[in-house]
Amino acid sequence: MILENPLRVGLARTCATEPCVVVIFGASGDLTWRKLCPALFRLAEESLIPREFAILGVSRTPLSDEEFRERLRQGLPQGADSALWEAFSRRIHYHAGDHRDPAGYAALRERLEVLDEHHRIGGNRLFYLAVSPADFPLIASNLAAQGMNRPTRGWARILVEKPFGRDLFSAMELNGELLRHFDESQIYRIDHYLGKETVQNILTFRFANGIFEPVWNRRYIDHVQITAAETLGVESRGGYYDAAGALRDMIQNHLMQLLALVAMEPPARLDAEAVRDEKVKVYRAMRRYKPREVAGCAVRGQYAPGHIEGTAVPGYRQEAKVRPDSQTETYAAVRFLVDNWRWSGVPFYVRTGKRMPRKVTEVAVQFRAVPHLLFSKTPEDALEPNLLVLKIDPEEGISLRIATKYPGMVTRVRWVNMEFQYGRAFAAPSPAAYERLLLDSMLGDATLFSRGDAVEAAWAVVDPILEGWSSDSGSTEPYPAGSWGPRAAEAFIEDEGRHWRRI
Amino acid sequence: MELETLLAEVSVGHPRPLEIARIVRELDALEREQGIESGVQFRLTTTNLVVVCTEPDQARGLGLLLRELCAEFPCRCLVAILDPQAEPQDMQGWASLTCHPYRRQHMCCEQVILYCPGGQGESIPSLVSATLLPEVPTLSWWRGDPPLGSQFLEQLLELSDRVVFDSADFPVSRLEAVQALVTDRYHQEQAFSDLSWGRLEGWREEIASLFDPPEATECLPALERVEIRFVPGADPLPPQPLLLAGWLASRLGWRRSHLKWAGEDFRARFAGGGGQVELSLRPAWVEGHSGQPLGFLARTREGREFRVDVVRPRRRGGRDAWRNDLEPETARWLEQMGRELSTLSRDVVYQEALESALEMDSFPPEPRLEVVEDLAEAAADLLEARSRASEGPFRVALAGGSTPRRLYSLLAGRDLPWERMRFFLGDERDVPADHPDSNYRMVRETLLEGSPLRPEQIFRWETERGPEQAARACAQALEGEFSGAFPSLDLVLLGLGEDGHTASLFPGTPALHVHDRPAAANPLGGGRGWRLTLTFPVLNLARIALFLVSGRSKSSILRRVLAGEPFPAGRVRAREETLFLADRQAGLGV
Ligand SMILES: NC(=O)c1ccc[n+]([C@@H]2O[C@H](COP(=O)([O-])OP(=O)(O)OC[C@H]3O[C@@H](n4cnc5c(N)ncnc54)[C@H](OP(=O)(O)O)[C@@H]3O)[C@@H](O)[C@H]2O)c1
16 A cells, blocks of 8 residues: 655645556457547546556457557547647557457566566556446456456456346346456446536535525425426437436436435445445335336436427437337436435325427425414415425536515515535536546545445336336337427426426 | 826726726726626625735736636735835825626726825725725736835735735846745735746746656655756846755755855755755856756766756636637636635645745845045946956946946056956947947047057947847857856946936836847937947856946936835845945945
8 A cells, every 4th residue: 555655745636646557458449549648648647547557458350559559549639738648648458359258368477577567567457348248257357367356466456338128136246246357446446427516515515504404305396307308309318218218327327326315314424335335225115116107206308309499300219219109218217215213104206308498407396384374464375385406417406495575565475496506616527437537446445336246226116117118018118209208208397296307 | 108108008997087986986986887787686706806916017918817807706905006106195095896797797997996006005005905895805906016014015915815026027036025025924814926936837847757656756865966046036046946946846845955156057055865966057158048947957976967848838628618718828817816816825835835945045145325526536446346356257248328437437547357357338329439439449449548458358249230130249259258157247336227227228118128148239219220239147146246336317316226115226135245336425325
């Protein structure tokens, strides 16, 4: 570990990035030149990566180091510092090989040892798997066969792209495979829907304001609505999406995380482990429906042709690489229940959809109405409860709806929203997702990555819904693109005496 | 500066004149108006910001910075511009309310501008306390040389949570007063930010990261030599390199040693953990980098080297398109100020670095005044004694003007070590060498002609090549004379103008701020043409500075300079001695 460096005291970065080599599998692919290399280069621009550093790209396409560098240079933004790129690119190398072929890994190990020596790295390795998830177990076991999972010097970490599994079974299988060769602490599962900034904004709001925590429970909260709406369709991801659907693509990972942040107990510390412990506890407390109960707790829909911002757009089944009779949901709404002391009886309505009228992500916490009506001059239905909205996208902020007296002789109540937007007032623009992910994994900070047990616990909650839907093929209701989802979704929440928020 | 220009330089919005006694009510009125116009119901304010410009010059470009700052930190902002040189008059005020033109209406900046001609701003703290918004932190930012120890500053300090200043704005010796302020036990609630220190963050980060790998951390106690190269400021050893050295010393436990000028660098030896460490601070001329560090090199006893050659300025974190129009300089400033605004705690590392820096530096002595019967005689005695007592070449910069004329004639007959003498001219007019106004001509007629001196022992400004070229030639000549090392003259003779100028460093002229070369061509402005002059770092690295002041007309300026008012002549502090020799008329009543 790092000896205390007395010169580090008081510097913004209290923790130094250790020397390491980033080994990218899938190096000739899209992700590498488009996202990973520019992100690493920006980290270099900000002097955030160590001096002793190297990149080794691995894929089958035969390329020389020079050719690989040239390919990566294409991905740099306009006006990148060419002198810096010169120095940076000298640390980029390429190794041609088939990652499915176990025989090739001895050569890979030797190559890494040479680089280690050459760039004075000292053994630390970050394996970035930018390949199809089907190949994750294979690469893990091949690395292990050469002892690269348990280095004698330094650390080895393995970073896997999303998605992690397509149901509980496959996720457990994948976890099992990875865990056979690597410890949980070595595995970094990407799930970067929520930026670190957002996560911290929510935690700060909840736990640094003494006035909210006491009312943050079933006695004062009526229900919670979590919405993630996009205006886009499936775009070019038709093939992948058609096999996944909204529940897998958005709810299982992203929205359940958001739910966990809102519902969790205060962690003992703000570090990755403590926060992740609390999140898992929420997943474990979530009601597991029986597949046959699904109709009462979840609704799905699929967009039909319609209009987005005045422009006609095709329906889902007309999109490229989508089966013309597809039942895949592009809209899903689920009522989750968190069966614990704090939340018992408080529904969490979670909805997500493509081709919605607006792009919005938010969490709305609706408080209970006042118990007794003092204001006779106000029509009863105009007396709304307090509402607290944590806005996440497109603009982060908080809004609180409170009742005020209307000016004048009569006691009439008027509702006003107090709005606050983080905007530039506090949040220095947060670094792009991949910069953050790469830096954090080099620093060994797992906050933004999912832990194995959390992934499984989340799958365990949505698995019965998937199962229920698969046995009830007729339940996907079409909705016109540009609307707020299928009619069944309205009925579903109104049956419980509530409404979706108009956003 | 014209009042109108001044307003344009500092204002964020459209200032309207305001009756000082009605400040708070006027602000409320502005706010109501704006609220009605835009329907704002909820306002966000994060900071009270009080900016004090200690002279009108410090107001330049402030509005631009404030506009950007207010976009990020909606604030109530009060700008006070002091104008100590102006005729005392009533204070004037303006106010404006600007809601941010970018996305958000509710991010507003209220600005009050106060102009205080002739005054020292005694009444400002009372206005500040009346205008501050409750509950949000107050930051006071001094532009220029803060009147340390004054009641004004003390009162403003009481109202502030954080005090921002830039030690590059005042003589390095003032750091002692800064230290006293920062450590004063009555000011433990305030936090202090020295922007010069903040600008070192990149250097500290780079240097620290050299020693992050464990085997490099182990090398720290084994360091044998540490060298910091830097460009001088008005002081030959300006705050940034000094603080950087102080930081190293305090973090690494180097104690009790003084930096001494060793011909080409400032040097100190410390008893470190595993033996002696030599610290060398080496000045160099690099244009455009005044006062900044240039390089770091550390060597262990085993010969392992650690170096940082350039520190590239940090890129701003985000990629917000609407900020890309910012000058990199402004963007960096904004980022730094943003950091200062969002932290409220004290910076202990700074305090320790400052303490170590002060322990290391032996600041030049304060100027002395000596009133004599015969100025020329006294000066000649002094020059003769000092030059005879020295060894090796004795290098003198001469002054022009009428006062020294008699001195030079006297000197010619004195017993100087003529062989070892080398003469330069501290400044020159932009005229041919045989022109009656030429300083060189005067020196030639008085000194050269009556003494055994050879012409090549007197350096001449080559005015026939044009001012810029002449200054460059002078820099080259000095470099040759000192074999590439930083020029440290043995004695500089200086005059004192009624406007406080010395050499050709006139108030308000560009050469006052030239620190990255030894000589500058100085346009005086207003059709007064050019002058050639040595710059502050050279004057201040001399061993002795000798001012000759004669005549009743100089009496008032002499008093003000010695009282510490901000005139160019007051910025001269030679390493060993700064002496104002005055005749009876000039020294009268001082
Ligand atoms: N692109 C994105 O923006 C994005 C975003 C989120 C997640 N992801 C995930 O990131 C992963 C990679 O995405 P991508 O867009 O970069 O995919 P891609 O463009 O299809 O690249 C796949 C790479 O894998 C290499 N490869 C395939 N089989 C190989 C084998 N047997 N041995 C060695 N190399 C092999 C291919 O190179 P050769 O043909 O040269 O061998 C190619 O470089 C996927 O899991 C994807 O889900 C991508």
